[in-house]
Amino acid sequence: MNAKTLEKLKILADAAKYDVSCSSSGSKRKNKNGGLGNAEGMGICHSYTEDGRCVSLLKILLTNFCIYDCAYCVSRSSNDVKRAAFTVQEVVELSINFYRRNYIEGLFLSSGIFKNADYTMERLVRIARDLRTLHKFNGYIHLKTIPGASDELVHEAGLYADRLSVNLEIPSEKNLKKIAPEKNYKEVYDPMNYLQEQITGYQGEKKGKNKGRLFAPAGQSTQLVVGATPETDRHILSLSESLYQDQELKRVYYSGYIPVSDDNRLPALKSPPLLRENRLYQADWLMRFYGFQAEELTDESEPNLDLRLDPKVCWALRNPWLFPVDIQKAPYEMILRVPGIGVKSARMIITSRKFGKLREEHLKKMGLAFNRARYFICGFNGSLKLHDWKPEVLKTHLISSTHQNFGQTSLFNA
C-alpha cells in the first residue's frame, strides 16, 4: 500500500460517509470453505466516530467521479472537489487487510456514476465476485445498486453481496426531480422490485440448482434524506411503511440533510436536523418492533412528529381512552404500547406475573422508565389514584421533566 492509496482512501471514504447505513447484521453467510470471515449472526460495531455512529464496514466509493448533478450530493458533477478512483485490486486488498486485523465486518461499496450505470455496476460486482471466489472471503458485503443498472448485473450482485441497497434519497418523486434532474423513482423502484422477487425466489427454493444458495441474505435497505425538501413526517413514515410492506426492505435509513453545498436548489440550513432524524428513527422503531402503524404516529392536523417528546408518548396522549393499562392482565401488545416500557421490560412483566402479583417495587427494578410509565398503568399497589389526566396538562408536565436525549441510542430504551 502506497501513498497514493492513502490519498484515495481519504477522498473516497470522505465522500461515502453521508450514506448513514452501516449495519452488518442479518446475513446467514457462514465460513464453510475454510476461508476468511464469517457473516452469520448479529453485526458488530468495531469503532465509533466522534459523532457516535457505528463503524462496522469499510464504507467507500469506488469513485467520486459522477456524470450526474444531484444537488444534495458532495460528488455531484458541478461541485468543485478532488476526484479519485480506486482500482478493483485496491478495494479487494484494503477489505481483506482491514478484515484480517478485525477492524471491520466487511465492505460497503458504493460509487458515483462513471460513464454509465452498467459500466459502474459491472465494476462493483467484479469486486464482490473477486472477494468471494478468488479470496474465499465470507465477511459482509453491502453493495449499492446503481440506479439504471441492468437486471443481469443486479442479479449477479445479489449472488455475491449480503445486502443491496438502492437509495430513494428524496421522499417524493416531485421533489427528487427538482433537485436531481437526471433521476426518477422508476429507476429506483425497478431494481428494488426485481430484487425483492429474486430474494423471495431464492429463499423458497427447496430443490434444484439454487437450493441453499445465498442471494442477498441480509435483504435490501434504502436511505431517505430528511430536511432537504418539504415532505412531512407523516408522508415519510407512510412511505417507509410501504417500503417495509411492499418491497420488504429490511431497513429504511433517515439522514438529516447536511448542507454540503450552497446549491440554490436547496434550503440553507445552519445545522442538520438531528433531532427530527432521531424522532423519525424512534417512529420507525415503533413500526418495526412495537406493532404501530405509520398513520397512528402522527395526526392529519399535525403531520410532523413532536420534537419535544418521543412519538410513543405523543401517541398515548392522543389516545387517553386506552389508558390506564392493567399491568397484571393486559396482553403483551398493549403493555408494549405503554410509554416508558420497552420490549425487554414488557417481556419481563409478562413472564414474571405468571408467578404472582407484580408490585411497585418489582416494576421499578425491571428496567422500565417508571416515572413515565406510571401515568399509563394500573393494577398494582402503587397505582396512581387519579387516572383522568388531561392530555395537555400531562404533556406540559412530561416535557418539563424530560431530559432530552439526543442521538440514536435513546431509541433502545424507549
Place this chain on the structure above:
Amino acid sequence: MTFLYNGSWEGLLCVYFQVFNENQSPDAIHVKMSSSVSLFSIGEEVPLIDGHAERVQQKLRKTSPRFLNRLFKIFLSEEAGREMLIYRLIRLQLQDINRALADFRNPDVRLSERIEKKINREVHRMHAFVRFQRTADDLWLAPIQPDFNVMPLIGRHFEKRYADQKWVIYDIKRNYGLYYDLERTEFVEMDFSMNGSLEKLSDEFLHAEEKGYQKLWQNYFESTNIKARKNPKLHLRHVPKRYWRFLYEKHPG
C-alpha cells in the same frame, strides 16, 4: 457452614454436588487461599471428584441449557458472592423449573440477569475491539484487557472468523491467552519481553506492511467523521476510555 474449593468451575460444581447430595446448607463458599492467615481458609474443603462436575452440569442442562450457560457466565464475572448466588439460583431452578430465568420479582433472578448482560457486553466488546497485528512470521497478535475473565467465551467467534490465519489473543492483565494454530485453539501463557511488550512490538518483529495498514485504518477512521454531527458524550458511552488503549484509530500520529 463454609465450603472451600480450588477456584475452578469444576471445583465449584463439586461443591454443589456435595451440598445438594447431602442436603447441606452453605453459608458461604470461597476459593481456598494458600495463606494460612486468610479468613477464607477456614471451612470444609471440597475435593475435585471425577464425574461430579459433569453430573451437575448434565442435570442443570436438562432443566435448561440457557440456565447452565448463565451460571457459567456468573462464575466468570469474578463478582463477589457469585458462588452463593449460583447456589441460590440452582436451588430455585430445582424447585420450580424456569422460574430462575423468568420470575423477575425475585432479586436473585434480576441480579443474575444483570451480571449475564454485563458479561455479554464485555464479550461483544472484545469481538469488536480486538486489533490484530501481523508479525513477520505471519502470526496475528492482539493484546486485550477485559474487565471480566471472558477469554473462555470468545474463542469460537474468532476461530470461525479467522479460520485461515494463525492468531493469538492475549489477556495482559490475567496473563494468559488463546492460540489458534489453524487446527485448534488452546489456552497459552507466553512471554513477550524479548520483543518489547505485546502492546508495543518492535518493528523487526512486525510484518513489513503492518504499520502501513495501521496508518490506513487511522486515516479511514478520521475521514468517516462528520464534523457537523459531533457528539462526544454519545461517543464515550459507546467506547469508554479504558478501551482506547489498543485501538489504533484513537491514537493518530
